Amino acid sequence: MSTATASPATPASIARAFLPDRWHYHYARSKLASDPLYGGVLEALDGAAMPVLDLGCGIGLLAHYARAHGRPLDYVGVDNDAGKIAQAVAAAERTGLAAARFEVVDLARTFPEAHRGSVVVLDVLQFLPHEAQGRLLAHCAAGLAPGGRLVLRTGLRDGSWRAGMTRAADMASHLIRWMRSAPGELPRREELAARLEALGLRARFAPLWGRTPFNNWLVVAERA
Numbered sequence: 001m002s003t004a005t006a007s008p009a010t011p012a013s014i015a016r017a018f019l020p021d022r023w024h025y026h027y028a029r030s031k032l033a034s035d036p037l038y039g040g041v042l043e044a045l046d047g048a049a050m051p052v053l054d055l056g057c058g059i060g061l062l063a064h065y066a067r068a069h070g071r072p073l074d075y076v077g078v079d080n081d082a083g084k085i086a087q088a089v090a091a092a093e094r095t096g097l098a099a100a101r102f103e104v105v106d107l108a109r110t111f112p113e114a115h116r117g118s119v120v121v122l123d124v125l126q127f128l129p130h131e132a133q134g135r136l137l138a139h140c141a142a143g144l145a146p147g148g149r150l151v152l153r154t155g156l157r158d159g160s161w162r163a164g165m166t167r168a169a170d171m172a173s174h175l176i177r178w179m180r181s182a183p184g185e186l187p188r189r190e191e192l193a194a195r196l197e198a199l200g201l202r203a204r205f206a207p208l209w210g211r212t213p214f215n216n217w218l219v220v221a222e223r224a
């Protein structure tokens with residue numbers, strides 16, 4: 001009988017999907033080592049990992065993390081940065097992530113209408129203007145299948161030092177061109193909760209900042 005066991009998923013083993021691009025490899029590795037985001041999202045999707053639409057997916061790290069942790073997703077990722085989508089497509093092809101599809105979409109203007117399932121929006125809302133945030137949330141709610149969940153992570157504007165750090169980092173990432181969109185507005189918790197409630201969704205909020213200095217909250221919403 002073979003005693004071989006699958007090697008455990010580590011930040012380095014997951015990040016290897018992005019080699020030979022060393023910049024994205026190091027980005028993915030340090031993100032996975034410092035930020036509990038993707039583990040928190042998988043937990044939030046527990047029982048609702050039907051087709052998942054990842055809005056503002058960047059290089060598609062969530063899909064790699066999920067598969068590496070034995071939870072492969074039926075996954076579509078969209079982002080307005082064609083360079084990141086090209087990296088995402090290349091990494092998915094290199095690693096045989098066959099169930100992942102990627103598309104260039106500017107969420108400030110349009111939305112992938114056909115989706116029915118769960119929707120995730122991770123650290124993206126704050127890069128949209130106020131009205132576009134409202135439109136995006138309405139589209140997300142419309143795309144939820146019965147039992148589907150909307151999983152958001154967003155910085156919140158609450159006057160804390162963490163909120164200041166979040167805003168400063170969002171500005172800096174735009175200035176260095178890592179983020180094409182300029183930061184819009186950090187939502188306030190009460191306003192975001194009210195918007196979700198008006199869409200017929202019941203939401204719970206929990207801090208999810210790990211070893212980062214940011215005011216990042218996980219918001220899990222489902223039909224009331």
Ligand SMILES: C[S@@+](CC[C@H](N)C(=O)[O-])C[C@H]1O[C@@H](n2cnc3c(N)ncnc32)[C@H](O)[C@@H]1O
Pocket residue numbers: 037055056057058059060061062078079080081084105106107108109121122123124127128179180181
């Ligand atoms: C902080 S990154 C988060 C990436 C990914 N969600 C993750 O958590 O790994 C924010 C992402 O939002 C994308 N983004 C910003 N504005 C956007 C827009 N108007 N339409 C689509 N994507 C956008 C950026 O290109 C970037 O990939």
